Amino acid sequence: MDISLLFPVLILLLFIPIFLSGRKQKRAMAATQQMQSALDTGDVVVTTSGLRATVVDASYEETIDLEIADGVVTTWLRAAVREKVDPTPEDFSTPAEADSDTVTSADAADTTTTTDSSDTPGTDGRSNDRS
Numbered sequence: 001m002d003i004s005l006l007f008p009v010l011i012l013l014l015f016i017p018i019f020l021s022g023r024k025q026k027r028a029m030a031a032t033q034q035m036q037s038a039l040d041t042g043d044v045v046v047t048t049s050g051l052r053a054t055v056v057d058a059s060y061e062e063t064i065d066l067e068i069a070d071g072v073v074t075t076w077l078r079a080a081v082r083e084k085v086d087p088t089p090e091d092f093s094t095p096a097e098a099d100s101d102t103v104t105s106a107d108a109a110d111t112t113t114t115t116d117s118s119d120t121p122g123t124d125g126r127s128n129d130r131s
Contacts, residue, residue: 036078048082
């Protein structure tokens with residue numbers, strides 16, 4: 001291979017990933033701007049600072065009013081909205097936790113409860129352990 005062709009090929013190989021990542025970033029930015037302009041009253045959103053709120057008034061071009069608590073309405077720039085989320089709360093327990101919460105009759109039969117009076121606190125809140 002000729003050395004005079006090596007440099008242009010090397011430059012081309014370096015700029016292809018830069019060009020492709022720039023296109024991906026532009027698409028993501030356009031999708032975010034479209035979501036921000038389509039916000040409507042009642043939408044639940046998350047801001048760039050991580051605040052979850054409900055849109056109360058979206059009639060302004062640059063700003064929206066968000067309700068962050070009952071009766072507490074604040075005004076934010078539309079650009080501060082990072083994403084629109086599903087308004088229904090999710091169950092935060094994992095399947096492993098859900099399985100450990102259910103006790104079968106065999107597990108209940110194997111479990112015995114013993115109480116050691118030295119480990120229980122007294123009426124004044126201090127432990128009875130004298131060691």
